[in-house]
Amino acid sequence: MKALAKAKPEVGIWMQDVPVPQIEADEVLIRVNKASICGTDMHIYKWDPWAQANVPVPMVTGHEYGGEVVEVGSTVRRVKVGDRVSGEGHVVGNKSRNARSGRWHLDPETKGIGVNLPGAFAQYVRLPEFNVIPLPDDLPMEIAAILDPLGNAVHTALAFDLVGEDVLITGAGPIGVMSAAVARKAGARRIVITDVNPWRLEFATRINPDIHTVNVASESLREKMIEIGMKEGFDVGFEMSGVASAFDQMVDTMIMGGNIAMLGLPPKPFEADFGKIVLKALTIRGIYGRQMYDTWYKMLALLDNGLDVSGMITHTFSCDDYQAAFDVMLTGECGKVILDWQ
Numbered sequence: 001m002k003a004l005a006k007a008k009p010e011v012g013i014w015m016q017d018v019p020v021p022q023i024e025a026d027e028v029l030i031r032v033n034k035a036s037i038c039g040t041d042m043h044i045y046k047w048d049p050w051a052q053a054n055v056p057v058p059m060v061t062g063h064e065y066g067g068e069v070v071e072v073g074s075t076v077r078r079v080k081v082g083d084r085v086s087g088e089g090h091v092v093g094n095k096s097r098n099a100r101s102g103r104w105h106l107d108p109e110t111k112g113i114g115v116n117l118p119g120a121f122a123q124y125v126r127l128p129e130f131n132v133i134p135l136p137d138d139l140p141m142e143i144a145a146i147l148d149p150l151g152n153a154v155h156t157a158l159a160f161d162l163v164g165e166d167v168l169i170t171g172a173g174p175i176g177v178m179s180a181a182v183a184r185k186a187g188a189r190r191i192v193i194t195d196v197n198p199w200r201l202e203f204a205t206r207i208n209p210d211i212h213t214v215n216v217a218s219e220s221l222r223e224k225m226i227e228i229g230m231k232e233g234f235d236v237g238f239e240m241s242g243v244a245s246a247f248d249q250m251v252d253t254m255i256m257g258g259n260i261a262m263l264g265l266p267p268k269p270f271e272a273d274f275g276k277i278v279l280k281a282l283t284i285r286g287i288y289g290r291q292m293y294d295t296w297y298k299m300l301a302l303l304d305n306g307l308d309v310s311g312m313i314t315h316t317f318s319c320d321d322y323q324a325a326f327d328v329m330l331t332g333e334c335g336k337v338i339l340d341w342q
């Protein structure tokens with residue numbers, strides 16, 4: 001089969017001819033229909049220090065996809081051949097305290113599809129039955145391919161109560177933009193999103209016409225808060241950038257007792273004003289992946305209830321044109337970029 005692999009420990013990605021995966025008794029084989037490119041795939045493409053430390057070579061990449069089950073193992077009962085599915089990309093163990101207590105998403109033995117297990121930028125991917133997400137009949141395959149990052153957005157946005165709350169989102173990448181849509185659907189009051197990339201801020205308002213944007217390279221967040229009638233600080237923050245100055249600004253503009261959900265991954269440790277965090281009595285919660293499987297239930301329910309993320313997809317390429325797709329990702333001026341494997 002065709003598969004996009006990290007074949008060499010250097011910048012780039014390569015289309016290869018590899019064997020179709022052999023499934024175990026508790027696994028299924030999925031024929032990939034559409035897949036989308038994640039920031040994680042870009043770390044692997046660029047072969048940055050995180051990728052060098054975490055990704056064995058060679059490795060078939062990709063973990064955001066929709067497809068159809070074409071084979072099931074002998075002990076598989078819940079899923080059948082022909083099912084339209086997506087998949088949770090975190091494959092967990094069953095030995096740790098968290099896993100044994102049902103907090104699967106907090107299992108320290110987690111392995112990642114397309115990171116340290118063979119991925120979904122391929123014509124076929126194998127997955128434990130436990131990880132398979134059956135899709136509603138009317139959910140398009142393009143949307144199936146972006147459920148993984150939408151799940152990150154839902155997990156972050158629903159970490160704290162949002163009804164009537166003013167929300168600050170730092171970072172207008174695809175997950176930040178989707179988290180704004182989820183926050184709106186979940187009852188947030190004012191939503192402000194910050195970034196330094198004008199294209200991304202314009203895209204954020206294209207998807208969410210009723211949110212406010214601040215380009216922190218040239219505009220004042222404080223002035224925007226006054227302009228939109230905020231008298232105190234933000235009640236809830238979604239930190240999506242991993243940038244120290246964005247986190248500082250969030251801490252600075254939070255209300256006393258505010259809540260911060262932190263998904264952005266800083267490239268290296270940074271200093272923070274812990275005195276302010278203490279004296280403002282802020283709560284900061286790290287967000288990792290998606291809650292298994294409550295996030296998936298909530299996400300599919302939100303979509304069924306009118307959450308529309310179809311505008312997030314800005315580009316679709318044939319899998320054979322993968323280099324053009326990665327080049328678009330490298331510009332940063334895109335929403336979700338889809339690879340068509342059919």
Ligand SMILES: [Zn+2]
Binds near residue numbers: 040063064148149
């Ligand atoms: Zn992803």
